[in-house]
Amino acid sequence: MVLSRARREDAVTTIAFPAPDAAVLGRREAIIAGLARLLPAEAVITSEDERRAFETDALTAYRQVPLAVVLPSTTEEVAAVLRFCHAEGVKVVPRGAGTSLAGGAIPQEDAVVLGIAKMNRVLDIDFVNRTARVQAGITNLAISQAVAHEGFFYAPDPSSQLACTIAGNIAMNSGGAHCLKYGVTTNNLLGVTMVLLDGTVVEIGGAHLDAPGYDMLGLVCGSEGQLGVITEATVRILRQAEGARPALMGFDSVETAGACVAAIIGAGIIPVALEFMDRPAIKVCEAFAHAGYPLDVEALLIIEVEGSEAEIEDALKRIVAIAERFSPKALRVSRSEAESAAIWKGRKSAFGAMGRIADYLCMDGTIPTGQLPHVLKRISEICTGYGLGVANIFHAGDGNLHPLVLYDINKPGELEKAEAAGADILKLCVEVGGCLTGEHGVGIEKRDLMRHQYSEVDLVQQMRIRGVFDPAWLLNPAKVFPLDGRVVQ
Amino acid sequence: MTLPRSATISDTVLTPENEQEAAALVAACAAAARPLAIRGGGTKAAVGRPVNAEATLSTKALTGITLYEPAELVIAARAGTPLAEIERTLAERGQMLPFEPADARALLGSEGEATVGGLAATNLSGPRRIMAGACRDAMIGVRFVNGRGEVVKSGGRVMKNVTGLDLVKLAAGSWGTLGLLTEVTFKVQPKAERLATLVIEGLDDARGVEALNAALGSPFEITGAAHLPAGLGGERARTVLRIEGFSPSVDYRVGELRHLLAPYGPAERIVDAGEARRLWQDVRDVRFLAEPQAHAVWRLSTVPTAGPRVVAAVAGLAEARFFYDWGGGLVWLSVRAEGDCGATMIREALAPHGGHATLWRAPADIRAALQPFQPLAAPLMRLSEGVKRAVDPAGIFEPGRMYAGI
Secondary structure, X not given: OOOOOOOOOOOOOOOOOOOOOHHHHHOHHHHHHHHHHHOOHHHEEOOHHHHHOOOOOOOOOOOOOOOEEXXXXXXXXXXXXXXXXXXXXXXXXXXXXXXXXXXXXXXXXXXXXXXXXXXXXXXXXXXXXXXXXXXXXXXXXXXXXXXXXXXXXXXXOOOOOOOXXXXXXXXXXXXXOOHHXXXXXXXXXXXXXXXXXXXOEEEEEOOOOXXXXXXXXXXXXXXXXXXXXXXXXXXXXXXXXXXXXXXXXXXXXXXHHHHXXXXXXXXXXXXXXXXXXXXXXXXXXXXXXXXXXXXXOOEEEEEEEEXXXXXXXXXXXXXXXXXXXXXXXXXXXXXXXXXXXXXXXXXXXXHHHHHHHOEEEEOOEXXXXXXXXXXXXXXXXXXXXXXXXXXXXXXXXXXXXEEEEEEOOOXXXXXXXXXXXXXXXXXXXXXXXXXXXXXOOOOOOOHHHHHHHOOHHHHHHHHHHHHHHXXXXXXXXXXOOOOOOOOOO | OOOOOOOEEEOOEEEOOXXXXXXXXXXXXXXXXXXXXXXXXOOOOOOOOOOOOOEEEEOXXXXXXXXXXXXXXXXXXXXXXXXXXXXXXXXXXXXXXXXXXXXXXXHHOOOOOOEHHHHHHHOOOOOOHHHHOOXXXXXXXXXXXXXXXXXXEEEOOOOOOOOOOOHHHHHOOOOOOOOEEEEEEEEOEEXXXXXXXXXXXXXOHHHHHHHHHHHHOOOOOEEEEEEEOOOOOOOOOEEEEEEEEOHHHHHHHHHHHHHHOHHHOOOEEOOOHHHHHHHHHHHHHOHHHOOOOOOEEEEEEEOHHHHHHHHHHHOOOOOOEEEEEHHHOEEXXXXXXXXXXXXXXXXXXXXXXXXXXEEEEOOHHHHHHOOOOOOOOHHHHHHXXXXXXXXXXXXXXXXXXXXXXX
């Protein structure tokens, strides 16, 4: 549930947490005393009221009040905390801004939350070599803001970029609306400082390209806080394009919209963004943003291109010529900044607008784009089968699908039905050749579905590698891998 | 060792005909602790530390494109599929591998046909890497046989996928030490309609690299940025930039770049398209340093503007010749193959800037005596050893190819 209208305290949800370790709970006072010796007083949070602020993330249906919360300010403090927790056998849940939609930052009662939000400084910007070194608690948007005065930006742009941290982005290998052209976090990350559970500080990569040995950076990116705690990162920054402008087109069927996307890409055009909305999503977004979306179409595409004014004109002309072969019911090229802003406002406010009319679960599967008509039909059938509504938002260029499964938190049993529908949808994504999660991560949300995508051999191999970094499974342990069948050294 | 009946053995080359056979062979070798070399086309076999293997596992019979969806920008092929077949198939639909894979044969003096598996295992990327990412960035799925003889898959055929640990990246550039790749899936890109190359002549290294980075920091989307000192394919030094895209866009960017680069001298456009393509192929394949074959060749990756400074610190090495790609961040350096081939001096020169140096070409006895791959800091080496054990517990895949012990 995201942006829920009302919080239901007695929510019974289907995803289990491991039973807390009674011995650790029993030693709570001693553990807190130990942490207090390592950090300044204000960096150790112990009162129940204050701990409650950390009980969940953006998957708010699940809540666990942690044992304690620590907010270190330096890599050395992070190392001291981890070394202590390792020696004491205490679980650690790393946390950036707590915006995970997959429950990646949800604590456990017997775990210490290690929040790095205080570590939010820009350490170095090298415009000539186009890199930025930052502390990992900085927000995604703050990096772009720090380099904007020279016309640069940091490319991955998850919807939560105002709040989410680069540490969280690295943990989840976050994407965004513009990754068709610019890639996701792993393609824009050059180096990290990471602290292992035993307190060892590891430097991976740097400001140069490619790794000298195994691609540990690639392994760490998307590892959901289970291999180590990232305290600093070096990212690539890019020069902004001279301008960008979208076109809007509506079609009377999902198939036609999908064929149009395929034809555009087939013609060698890679737009910087290629967004798709279905009829229910269009309706809600238009009511909220008054973007001038056509309401009599089944599918809407927003296609954005970048460059100088002349380059934009040329690219849009090519795109429009292709689109016209598919008899669009609506076709509009933005002619002004205001018009572009309105077109994007509708799309960018989609989740918020939807939250005003219903509670919803935001799913995040990826599918081969050619499967879109089949998948959307099946999603509609699945949700109808549970008596629930659904709206679909889709990064059409890369196949990343965000069905919003609509439900009412105040109707008993509806959240559970929405979770079941969501699971069916993700299984469908895997069935057609896609995956469970394109950019949100597995967290707890998709943990129990992992066997639908991976064989036992695949999972055990991943767990063995995970075990190299954290043999005792103390780092964010309730996440990613199903609770049964774990390989613990 | 028991072998499936259809597997062939000749001169201890094992040539499994499918993934299951490959897995059975590996399981048998693991049980007998028989170290294996892995062989695709063998074009890059002479890179790294020499390996004492009892048998060679060849991907020769694991061939064929298994998936190609141009509209989804994705292609998958079995590991032994020739790279040339992939490139031909993509070209028929106006597409390409984004990272511009090199043909290593001229530089390494090797023969044979590069394969998809060898490409992935060496993570080798050409000039377009600065814009389009490395080989590892284009890799979205792998299947491989691990050291237990199990078939493992990671990633898939969709370009956005964060489900579980990304073992695809781990496989990229692991030089066969983590398993036998059996299938690789790549993200592909449309081929540009038009290519333009700008050349500024006569700049020294530092100034040339400065010009490249001025262009790379502009909004004009550079897809190649190299500096060729005097004597490498031309009498004067050449600072070269590549611009690709639709024709009106290319013309516009060329105009803007000429203006931007005016302080560095006139930027001339290479008119002959064939000549321009050959130039970038030569940069990609390191043709300039192919001869003399007896010389050692280093591949250095560092911060772009540090490139000339690192080179200045090692230019005293015997018969040093070099050029820069990736805006100065990739340095190819040829030296006389004697002593440590400059290893100590080169790595000391790199240290203040960060980066790594790989001895890309040298006689086997030198590669055996040196560390051809950049030595890793102790914590990273420990993790690397752990990862190796987690994937290949008996240590049978290309033991020591990258580092002693892994």
